[in-house]
Structure formats: C-alpha cells, structure tokens
Amino acid sequence: MIRLVPNQATQITRSEKVTFTFDGTPVTGHAGESLVAALMRAGYLALRNAPNDAAPRGAFCGMGLCQECTVMIDGQVVEACRTGITPGLTVERV
Amino acid sequence: MADHYDIAVVGAGPAGGNAALAAAQAGLRVALLDEQPTPGGQVWRDKSASILSAPVTPESRAGAALRKAIETSAVTPLSQIRVWDIRLRDDHWVLQAQRAATSQEITSKSLILATGAREYVQPFPGWTTPGVIGLAGATALFKQSLTLPGKRTVVSGTGPLVFYVASEIRRLGGEVAAVVTPNTRSQWARALPDMLGQPKLLARGALWVADLMLARVPILWGHAVAQVDGAEQVTALKVRNLRTGTDGPDIAADSLCIGHGLIPNIEAAQILGVAVRHDPSLGGWVPDAAPDGATAIKGLYLCGDGCGIRGATAAGLQGSLTGARAARDLGRDAPTSPLARWHKADRFGRAMTALSLPTPALEALTTRDTIICRCESLRCTDIIDEVATGAASTNAVKSGRRAGMGPCGGKYCQSAIATLIAAQTGKSLADVPPPTPRPPLRPVPLGQAAGAFEYDALPISKPAPL
Numbered sequence: 001m002i003r004l005v006p007n008q009a010t011q012i013t014r015s016e017k018v019t020f021t022f023d024g025t026p027v028t029g030h031a032g033e034s035l036v037a038a039l040m041r042a043g044y045l046a047l048r049n050a051p052n053d054a055a056p057r058g059a060f061c062g063m064g065l066c067q068e069c070t071v072m073i074d075g076q077v078v079e080a081c082r083t084g085i086t087p088g089l090t091v092e093r094v
Numbered sequence: 095m096a097d098h099y100d101i102a103v104v105g106a107g108p109a110g111g112n113a114a115l116a117a118a119q120a121g122l123r124v125a126l127l128d129e130q131p132t133p134g135g136q137v138w139r140d141k142s143a144s145i146l147s148a149p150v151t152p153e154s155r156a157g158a159a160l161r162k163a164i165e166t167s168a169v170t171p172l173s174q175i176r177v178w179d180i181r182l183r184d185d186h187w188v189l190q191a192q193r194a195a196t197s198q199e200i201t202s203k204s205l206i207l208a209t210g211a212r213e214y215v216q217p218f219p220g221w222t223t224p225g226v227i228g229l230a231g232a233t234a235l236f237k238q239s240l241t242l243p244g245k246r247t248v249v250s251g252t253g254p255l256v257f258y259v260a261s262e263i264r265r266l267g268g269e270v271a272a273v274v275t276p277n278t279r280s281q282w283a284r285a286l287p288d289m290l291g292q293p294k295l296l297a298r299g300a301l302w303v304a305d306l307m308l309a310r311v312p313i314l315w316g317h318a319v320a321q322v323d324g325a326e327q328v329t330a331l332k333v334r335n336l337r338t339g340t341d342g343p344d345i346a347a348d349s350l351c352i353g354h355g356l357i358p359n360i361e362a363a364q365i366l367g368v369a370v371r372h373d374p375s376l377g378g379w380v381p382d383a384a385p386d387g388a389t390a391i392k393g394l395y396l397c398g399d400g401c402g403i404r405g406a407t408a409a410g411l412q413g414s415l416t417g418a419r420a421a422r423d424l425g426r427d428a429p430t431s432p433l434a435r436w437h438k439a440d441r442f443g444r445a446m447t448a449l450s451l452p453t454p455a456l457e458a459l460t461t462r463d464t465i466i467c468r469c470e471s472l473r474c475t476d477i478i479d480e481v482a483t484g485a486a487s488t489n490a491v492k493s494g495r496r497a498g499m500g501p502c503g504g505k506y507c508q509s510a511i512a513t514l515i516a517a518q519t520g521k522s523l524a525d526v527p528p529p530t531p532r533p534p535l536r537p538v539p540l541g542q543a544a545g546a547f548e549y550d551a552l553p554i555s556k557p558a559p560l
Binding site for chain 2: 001002003004005006007008009010011012013014015029030031032033034036037040041045046047050051052053055056057058059060061062063064065066067068070076077081082084
C-alpha cells in the first residue's frame, strides 16, 4: 500500500534499557526517557487515584500543568511527565 | 541570592527564544528561563536523552536551529527552572523560581513573557479515564520520547492538530483506529483563503489527510467522541454525529488523544496588571499587547501564543520584534522589522484558531454527571447548583466549590466553568472573565518556596489602619 507518511519506527535508536520500580514492581525503560513514556509503554496508564472520589487517573496534559501524572520519588511529589528515568529509581504512587 | 539581568525572558519557545536572541544581539544581558531541559517550547520540544538518533522532522529541525542559535549567542539559558511568582520591586522585576530542589531569585530591568499556551478539552463522560490524553500532550510524547500513547488510538478534536497527531502516530508505527473531528469539510473549505498565505503548512496538512485516506483510516467529519468506556483505562468509545445527534457504533481502542483548541497562558501577565479582553479568534482571553510586544506597563512585554493563539510562525516573528523593541526601550540600537510577514502569519493563525474553537454542539456533550474540575472531582451539576445560588462569576464558583483551587490551579476547568456560567445566566462569554490569578503560577513545594530563612529576619508588616 502507498504510504505518504512513512513508518519510521525502525529508524529510531534508543539508549540502553534500565530498570526502575513502580509501586514495588520492576519496570524497564530507556535511560533518560520520561517516566510517563516508560510507564505508558509498560502498560501502566492509571498512576494515581483522585483524592475526592478515588477514580483512577493518568497522564493527561503531558506538559507539567494538570498534575494528573504525579508520583512520589524520594518523598517528593513530582510530575512523571517531567521526570527522566535512571537505573534503580524508586517510584511510588502518591 | 539574586541574579541580575537587563532582560529576563520567561518561556523558551519560538517567541521567547527569538526575543532573547534579538535582545542579546543588541548587546543586552539576557536570561532565558524555561521549565524544559532545553529551549524549544511545546512546538519545538527537544528529544530526551533516551533518543540516540531519529529521522528529522520540520519541528525537530526548527527546534535544533533555535537551540543552536541560543547556544552560540550571548543569551544565558536557565533551563529546568519554574517561575512561580513575579513582582515589580522599585524599578526591577523580581522573579521567584524553583530549580532542582532550590529556590532562586532573578531580577531584571525589563521582562518579556512568552508563556505559550495550554490545551482546552471540552469535558465529556469518561474524559478523566487513564489513556485519554490531550492532543498537545500527545505531541509532547512524540517529540520528547518518540513514544505512542497506545496500541490502537482514536484521535479526536478540532483544528489542524488532530491531523498532525494522527499522522505522527502513523509515522511512529502506531495504529489510528479513527480520526473524529467536530469540524466539517465545508468549515475547512471556508478557511482556505486564509491558509493560502502559508502554502507549505497548507501542503503539509493536505498530505496528512491524503495519507489517512489512502490508509483507509475512517475520518469522521462533524463528529465528536461522546463517551469513553473503561474502568481502569480506555477500552472503547462512542462517537456522535454532531448534526443529527445520533450515536455511531462503539470503537474499540486503548487510547484517545483529544483536544479542542489552545488557550493562552495569561496568568503571569494578569498578575502584573495587563488588561485582558475576550477574543475568540485568538483562543479566548488575551492580554493587550502590540505586535512588537509592548504593553501599557513600562518594561513589560508579551509575545507568542501567550498573548493570542497564532501558531509557531507568528510567535517566532513576534519574538524577534519584541526582543528588538525591548532593547530599543533600554536605549540600544536594534532593527525595526516590517510587520507584513507577521500579519500574514497572524491571518493564518487566527483561521486555525477559529476552526479549533468549541461549538455549542460540542459543549452539549458535557452531561450533568461529567467531571468538570479534575482536581476536585467536581461534576457539572455541582457547578450548575453553585451558579443557581447566585455565583455568577468564575471567582464566585471558585470560592464556593474550590473549582480552580486544586493542584492544576484551574488551568483545565476554568474555560468550561465560564461556559456553564454564561449558559446559566444568559451572559455572553465576554462577560465571564477568568478568576483572579494568584501565585504560585506553578505548583511549588512549600519548603522550597520559603527557602532558607531566619525567623528573626522575617519582616513584620505594619498593622492595617483602623
């Protein structure tokens, strides 16, 4: 089939795989990529529960504004979309 | 400790980046502040360190050019820094910022705000389900991580962004289940005369649509996503014909990218006292600024999408004009460029913004049970009940129900709330301004905002006169 927009997936080279933990479970991603990208690829879309109705929430705005993708690292609440992954990073749910 | 500059530029997208370059070229000491690790803004967002090599795109090329120009200039880029408050102290602008885990104060003689835009999504049942992300959020994922939002994605929304996102999913090897756009083909045909001034952008858009058609991806014109199903994450969604009101069959998908136009980030300008006006063709409430960025406030300039959604081309041109104007006002020589190119880009940008605006048919997708304020899980009925008690302004609804007091600071609910207030009270949207903005402009940990201090050194204000 003719494609006007070629599939370029195979032309992308990524950094080495590293392992971090999300809520105690090991997850792999590429060193330096955003936590949201790594979690999304691993199938973790629901990252937290809304405080008032406990409904599942996940990344939404992708640019550090909506606060839906917040997770806990080193006792600080951070936006997963603005955090890069490193080997051994311990990520907890808020 | 304060770092002092001639000019501080907030936001390193096409507007802020070019403003900084123009001002530095005139010999000024310029700081360019941005939340991201490298300049580029949302539209020219840089790849993360995880991408070792990837095919070049028009966005990556433009971003690389801007980053190279800044690197080889005298501009001081301050990256990964979050400005959360700005004040005028005597004749200097004082910016409070957070960088890594520390607070920083930056001062400057003049201030250029290039704060860009955020996305509007008309609330509808299920829009808070994990797997639903903004169109702009999807582009961030593509540009930064070259990652897909899911395995099978529905792309929905207004304006040109919907076709860009669908096309990028295909370029990165993903599957687009359908493109669902509230715009009709005749709306696009009517916008054509305004698009002819930017033939390259027009040709690119035509290629995206042609590729989707060749690949037999369903493009549902005049339709919207009316509901998302899935308890923990997206499993399927319902699509509605906006003209007839009839629902189509469910579409199975694991992700939805959706957006209904961009909203200028005006809060910093508002806090500093710039008057705002309602202009739908620029994305809603916009601060008053000249094409060269000048405002009614001495030493304060605005450029780019933050003073009206006109797109990257117009933003870059306005950035250059603004940097030069700010330099001249500080007594430096800087060229005055003709405005013709900016006017052409402005015309194109306004046409795209007009196509992106939510319509009454789209607004009708918000049911009484739909969550409006994501932070506080407030539903449409909560807002309507509050308005019924006499809360006829966004400030009143905010005080009454905390809608806009959550962690996002009202960035994703206030436009929808203003629409509900207008509908309930019979007011025009131009008579329902956004709530009074207050610092922090971005969420900031309290300990870091306070910084290191001695209790004895805290200033004690004079008591208020009786």
